[in-house]
Amino acid sequence: xxxxxxxxxxxxxxxxxxxxxxxxxxxxxxxxxxxxxxxxxxxxxxxxxxxxxxxxxxxxxxxxxxxxxxxxxxxxxxxxxxxxxxxxxxxxxxxxxxxxxxxxxxxxxxxxxxxxxxxxxxxxxxxxxxxxxxxxxxxxxxxxxxxxxxxxxxxxxxxxxxxxxxxxxxxxxxxxxxxxxxxxxxxxxxxxxxxxxxxxxxxxxxxxxxxxxxxxxxxxxxxxxxxxxxxxxxxxxxxxxxxxxxxxxxxxxxxxxxxxxxxxxxxxxxxxxxxxxxxxxxxxxxxxxxxxxxxxxxxxxxxxxxxxxxxxxxxxxxxxxxxxxxxxxxxxxxxxxxxxxxxxxxxxxxxxxxxxxxxxxxxxxxxxxxxxxxxxxxxxxxxxxxxxxxxxxxxxxxxxxxxxxxxxxxxxxxxxxxxxxxxxxxxxxxxxxxxxxxxxxxxxxxxxxxxxxxxxxxxxxxxxxxxxxxxxxxxxxxxxxxxxxxxxxxxxxxxxxxxxxxxxxxxxxxxxxxxxxxxxxxxxx
Numbered sequence: 001x002x003x004x005x006x007x008x009x010x011x012x013x014x015x016x017x018x019x020x021x022x023x024x025x026x027x028x029x030x031x032x033x034x035x036x037x038x039x040x041x042x043x044x045x046x047x048x049x050x051x052x053x054x055x056x057x058x059x060x061x062x063x064x065x066x067x068x069x070x071x072x073x074x075x076x077x078x079x080x081x082x083x084x085x086x087x088x089x090x091x092x093x094x095x096x097x098x099x100x101x102x103x104x105x106x107x108x109x110x111x112x113x114x115x116x117x118x119x120x121x122x123x124x125x126x127x128x129x130x131x132x133x134x135x136x137x138x139x140x141x142x143x144x145x146x147x148x149x150x151x152x153x154x155x156x157x158x159x160x161x162x163x164x165x166x167x168x169x170x171x172x173x174x175x176x177x178x179x180x181x182x183x184x185x186x187x188x189x190x191x192x193x194x195x196x197x198x199x200x201x202x203x204x205x206x207x208x209x210x211x212x213x214x215x216x217x218x219x220x221x222x223x224x225x226x227x228x229x230x231x232x233x234x235x236x237x238x239x240x241x242x243x244x245x246x247x248x249x250x251x252x253x254x255x256x257x258x259x260x261x262x263x264x265x266x267x268x269x270x271x272x273x274x275x276x277x278x279x280x281x282x283x284x285x286x287x288x289x290x291x292x293x294x295x296x297x298x299x300x301x302x303x304x305x306x307x308x309x310x311x312x313x314x315x316x317x318x319x320x321x322x323x324x325x326x327x328x329x330x331x332x333x334x335x336x337x338x339x340x341x342x343x344x345x346x347x348x349x350x351x352x353x354x355x356x357x358x359x360x361x362x363x364x365x366x367x368x369x370x371x372x373x374x375x376x377x378x379x380x381x382x383x384x385x386x387x388x389x390x391x392x393x394x395x396x397x398x399x400x401x402x403x404x405x406x407x408x409x410x411x412x413x414x415x416x417x418x419x420x421x422x423x424x425x426x427x428x429x430x431x432x433x434x435x436x437x438x439x440x441x442x443x444x445x446x447x448x449x450x451x452x453x454x455x456x457x458x459x460x461x462x463x464x465x466x467x468x469x470x471x472x473x474x475x476x477x478x479x480x481x482x483x484x485x486x487x488x489x490x491x492x493x494x495x496x497x498x499x500x501x502x503x504x505x506x507x508x509x510x511x512x513x514x515x516x517x518x519x520x521x522x523x524x525x
Contacts, residue, residue, distance in 0.1 A: 034054075034096060034097075035096060035097065035098040035099055036096070036178070037054075037094060037096065037159065037176060037177065037178045038053070038054030038055075038094065039052055039053050039054035039055065040175065040176040040177060040178075041073065041075065041076045041078070041174060041175050041176075042069045042073065042076070042078040042079055042080050042174060043073070043076045043077060043078055045069065045078075047078075048068065048069055048070040048071060048078065049068065049069050050064075050065065050067075050068050051064075051067075051068075052068075052069040052078075052080065054094060055080075055092055055093070055094050056092070056093055056094065056095075057090065057091070057092055057093075058090070058091045058093065059088070059089055059090045059091070060089065061088070061089055063084060063088040063089060063090050064090065065084070066082055066083060066084040066088040066090040066163070066165075067080070067081070067082055067090045067091075067092045067161075067163075068080075068081055069081070072172075073174050073175075074109040074143050074172075074174035074175050075109075075174070075175050076174075076175075078174075079172045079173065079174040080092060080161065080172065080173045080174065081170065081171070081172055082119075082161070082163040082165065082169075082170060082171045083168075083169070083170040083171075084165070084167065084168075085167055085168065086167045087165065087166050087167050088163065088165055089163065089164045089165070090162075090163055091160055091161065091162050091163075092160070092161045092173075093158055093159060093160040093161070094158070094159045095125075095156070095157075095158050095159075096156060096157050096158070096159065096178065097155065097156040098155060098156075099152050099155050099156060099157060100152075100155070100180075101127075101152050101153055101154075101155060102151070102152060102180055103149060103150070103151050103152075103180065103181060103182035104123070104126075104149065104150055104151075104152055104157065104178055104179065104180055104181070104182075105147055105148070105149045105178070105179055105180075105181050105182055105183055106121060106123055106147065106148045106149075106150075106159055106176065106177070106178050107145060107146070107147050107176065107177045107178075107179070107468075108121055108145070108146055108147075108161075108173050108174070108175065108176045108177075109143045109144070109145050109146075109173070109174050109175045109176075110135050110138075110143065110144055110145075110146055110171065110172065110173050110174075111135075111138040111141060111142065111143050111144060111171070111172050112135045112136065112137055112138055112169075112170065112171040112172070113137065113138075113139065113168075113169060113170045113171070114136075114137025114138075114139065114169075114446075114447040115137070115165070115166055115168075115169045115447075116135075116163055116164060116165040116166065116169045116171070117164040117165065117166070118134070118162065118163075118164045119134065119135040119162065119163050119164070119165065119169075119171050120132045120133060120134045120135060120162050121133045121135070121146060121148050121159075121160070121161055121162075121173075122148070122158075122159075122160040122161075122162060123148050123149075123150040123157055123158070123159060123160070124157075124158050124160060125154075125156065125157065125158045126150050126151070126152045126153070126154065126156065126157035126158070127151075127152060127153030127154030127155075127156075128150060128151045128152070128153050130150075131148050131149060131150045131525075132148065133146050133147065133148040133464055134457070134460060134461070134464070135171055136399055136447070136457070136461035136464065136465075137446065137447025137448070138398065138399065138400065138447075139398075139446040139447055140398045140400065142398060142400030143172075143174075143400070144399055144400055144403060144465065144468075145403065145468050146464055146465075146468055147183045147464075147467055147468045149181075149182040149183045149184065149525070151182075157178075159176070159178060161173050183467050183468070183472065183474075183525070184467065184525045185463060185466060185467050185474065185475070185476040185477070185524060185525065186475055186476050187225070187226045187258065187260075187313075187418060187475050187476030187477070187478070188223060188224055188225050188226065188463075188476055188477070188522045188523075188524060189224060189225065189226025189227060189228055189257075189258070189260065189476065189477075189478040189479070190219060190224055190226075190227065190228065190478055190479040190480070190481075190482045190483075190508070190522075191227075191228040191229070191230070191262070191421065191478055191479070191480050191481050192215070192216065192219075192227050192228070192229070192248065192481070192482070192483050193228070193229055193230040193240055193262075193481070194239075194481055194483065194484045194490060195215055195216070195248070195483045195484075196239060196244055196247065196248060197237070197239045197489075197490045198483060198484065198485065198487045198490045199215075201487045201488060201489040201490045202487060202488070203215075203483070203485060203487040203490065204513050205218055205483065205485075205509055205513055206218075206509075206512075206513045206514045206515075207221075207514070207515070208514055208515055210514065214251075215483045215509075216251055216252060216255060216257075217255065218515065219482065219483075219508070219519065219522065220255045220256075220257060222515060222519045222520060222522050222523065223520070223521075223522030223523035223524070224257070224519075224522040225256070225257050225258060225522070226257055226258040226259070226260060226312075226476070226478065227248065227249075227252040227257055227258070227259055227260065228260040228261075228262055228420070228478050229245050229248050229249065229259065229260070229261055229262060230262040230263075230264055230318065231245055231261060231262065231263050231264060231300055232264055232266060232267050232268065232278075232494075233265070233266065233267050233278035233280065233281070233296060234267050234278055234279065234280060235267050235268065235494045236267070236268075236494040236495040237494035237495070237497075239494065240494075242299065242300045242303055245261065245300065245304070246303055246304060246307060246309070249261075249304055249307075249309040249311075250307060250309055252309075253308070253309045258312040258313070259304070259309060259311050259312050259313075260311070260312065260313040260314070260315065260358070260478070261300065261301065261304070261311045261313070261314045261315065262315040262318055262360075262420075263296075263297060263300075263314065263315060263316060263317065263318070263344065264317070264318045265277075265278070265293060265296070265317060265324050265325055265340075265344075266278055267279055267494075268494060268495075269492075270317065270318045270319065270320075270324065271318065271319045271362065272319050272321040272322060272362050275317075275320070275322065275323060275324045275325060275326045275329070275330075276326065277289075277325050277326070281325075286328055286336060286339075289325055289328060289329070289340065290339050290340065290343050291343075293325075293340050293343040293344050293347070294343040294344070294346065294347045295347075297314075297316070297343070297344045297347035297348060298347040298350060298351060301314065301347065301348055301351040301352070301355070302351050305351055305352060310351075310352050310354075310355065311348075311351075311352070311355050312355065312356065313355065313356045313357075313358050313386065314344075314348045314355055314356070314357055314358060315358045315359075315360045315388060315420070316340075316341050316344035316345055316348070316357060316358070316359060316384075317340075317341065317344070317359070317360065318360060319360060319361060319362040319390055320337075320359070320360065320361060320373075321361050321362055321363060321369070321373070323337045324337065324340060325340055331373070331376070334376050334380055335380065337380075338376075338377065338380035338381070338382050341359065341377065341382045341384075342381070342382055342383060344357075345357045345382070345383045345384060346383070349383075356385040356386050357383060357384045357385045357386070358384065358385070358386045358387070358388045358420070359373075359374070359377060359382070359384045359386075359387060359388070360387075360388035360389070360390070360420050361373055361387075361388070361389055361390070362389070362390040362396075362421075363389055363390075363396070363405065364389040364390055364391025364392070364396040364397075364401075364402050364405060364406075364419065364422075365391065365396035365397030365398070365401035365402055365405060366396070366397075366401075366405065367401070367404050367405040367408050367409070370387075370389070370405055370408075370409055371408070371409070371412065374387065374409065374412075374413055378413065384415070385415065385416070386415055386416045386417070386418065386475060387409050387410075387413065387415050387416070387417045387418075388417075388418055388419075388420035389402075389405065389406070389409075389417065389418075389419055389420060390419070390420055390421040390422070390480075391419045391421070391422050391462060392421070392422060392423060392424075393424065393445040393448070393458060393462075394424075394438055394443050394444065394445050398445075399461055399462070399465050402419075402462070402465055403465050403468065403469075406465065406466065406469050406474065407469055407470065410469050410470070410471070410473035410474070411470070415473070416473050416474075416475040417466075417469060417473055417474060417475065418466060418474070418475035418476050418477060418478070419462055419466055419476075419477035419478065420478055421478060421480040422459065422462050422477055422478070422479060422480060423479060423480045423481070423503070423506040424445070424448060424454065424455045424458035424459065424506060424518075425438045425444075425450045425454075425455060425505045425506045426450065426451060426452045426454070426455040426505065426506070426507075426510060426516045426518070427450055427451070427505050427510075427511075428440065428441065428450045428505065429505065429511075430504075430505070431485075431486040431504045431505065431511050432486035432488075432491075432500045432501055432504060433500045434491065434492075434499070434500025434501065434502050435502065436502050436503065436504070436505045436506075437502045437503060437506075438450075438505065438506065439505075445458065450505075452510070452516045452517045452518065453517065455506075455516055455517070455518040456516070456517045456518035456520070456521060458518075459477075459479065459518045459521045460518075460521045460524070462477055463476075463477055463521060463524045464524075467524070467525070479508060479518075480503075480506075481503055481506075481507065482507050482508030482509065482519070483507065483508075483509065484501055484503050484504065484507055485501070485504050485507050485509050485511075485513065486500070486501050486504040486511075487501070
């Protein structure tokens with residue numbers, strides 16, 4: 001763009017002293033229970049009820065009344081609700097025993113008004129470390145499907161829905177399932193295309209303890225396992241060329257990270273509003289443009305292979321909503337666009353058949369628009385392996401729209417999907433002379449403040465939605481430009497050394513150059 005919560009918790013035996021106000025005590029080892037989830041849709045009772053059949057409620061403070069079923073289900077007539085007019089802590093749970101050991105996944109449809117101290121699904125007492133998935137705020141009232149996976153090693157597991165909430169906070173849960181199998185994200189990455197220039201201009205990056213270090217190593221130690229590197233043809237500042245990409249790829253591979261190469265086929269930013277041909281290609285014929293796409297793609301990727309850093313994924317174009325290499329390759333000329341995309345894909349496969357070809361749109365919340373593009377790509381026989389989408393909540397709509405788009409594209413085209421770009425501010429304060437792209441509270445996404453906690457929650461929830469794509473087709477997500485801090489000379493315009501950076505408040509390094517708390521979510525499973 002021009003421009004979940006999976007936490008490993010220490011598992012241990014918990015001794016709970018329940019008061020007489022508790023409806024049902026948590027089961028102890030050896031207690032009799034079902035092997036399958038009962039009343040998963042809260043329909044068994046056929047009415048609103050304080051404690052739905054099959055479920056138990058616990059509140060250390062005797063606030064069991066904050067958990068109940070009521071009308072208004074996701075698919076049926078009823079749902080589970082947590083709510084109280086006063087602050088409350090409550091757990092609704094179900095204990096399963098006699099399970100065959102192995103991996104299991106809890107799936108649930110949820111929605112929440114947000115504002116809780118914590119609100120999450122959990123799998124615990126399963127013989128391995130407890131797993132949690134936080135419930136995102138869904139102020140539009142739309143349901144979101146979430147997943148949580150765990151390894152059962154002691155033939156039992158407790159499915160748990162938890163709220164530590166303020167007065168008036170609410171959540172709904174419905175249509176749960178607990179099935180064999182596991183989920184996870186393969187790619188937990190970031191675009192670090194501006195890093196080398198930042199370093200050359202004096203940029204400094206620190207670990208949380210204040211020790212200065214290599215930014216890639218800091219990100220990798222936080223759990224990041226993939227880098228995304230853009231390629232320009234002949235940029236004015238000499239960065240993001242083949243030479244720079246080769247050096248950055250070598251650094252990333254040395255840390256054991258995967259590499260995604262993002263071809264812009266331009267000398268400058270390519271995005272939905274600009275797909276300008278490289279100046280050297282400006283007078284090319286259609287045939288010459290096709291050859292240029294192939295040769296440029298092959299040249300960069302073959303050089304990467306030659307140095308032992310073969311690209312794992314390759315984007316043929318960046319945010320190509322309207323096509324690329326305008327005007328010849330616009331979506332108004334789909335046969336031309338298809339030719340360019342096919343040339344790029346063929347070049348990538350000629351270098352390495354294992355490299356995955358990505359088509360990338362900035363349509364994370366626009367399922368209809370994405371369908372139109374990919375229907376055209378398929379009808380023109382464009383080869384591709386993976387679908388990438390930019391998703392910025394402040395531009396592309398609620399998480400429910402992202403989920404709809406990811407789910408539909410994965411199912412419709414049988415491809416893996418991922419979020420190729422996402423970001424969120426940790427502050428609204430500016431740190432250079434250029435106003436930030438997201439600079440006022442009116443631009444923020446409801447439920448996510450411009451704080452480190454808000455940035456972390458936003459990144460976490462995007463990861464959770466990608467992980468929940470059915471059939472394991474959610475590949476992962478890439479944070480956009482976590483290292484693009486405010487460094488003089490490293491602005492947005494490669495032709496203007498004095499240009500500023502409008503994204504420093506969305507980096508994953510704060511204004512003291514230390515990691516923001518959002519960086520920890522690279523450890524998301």
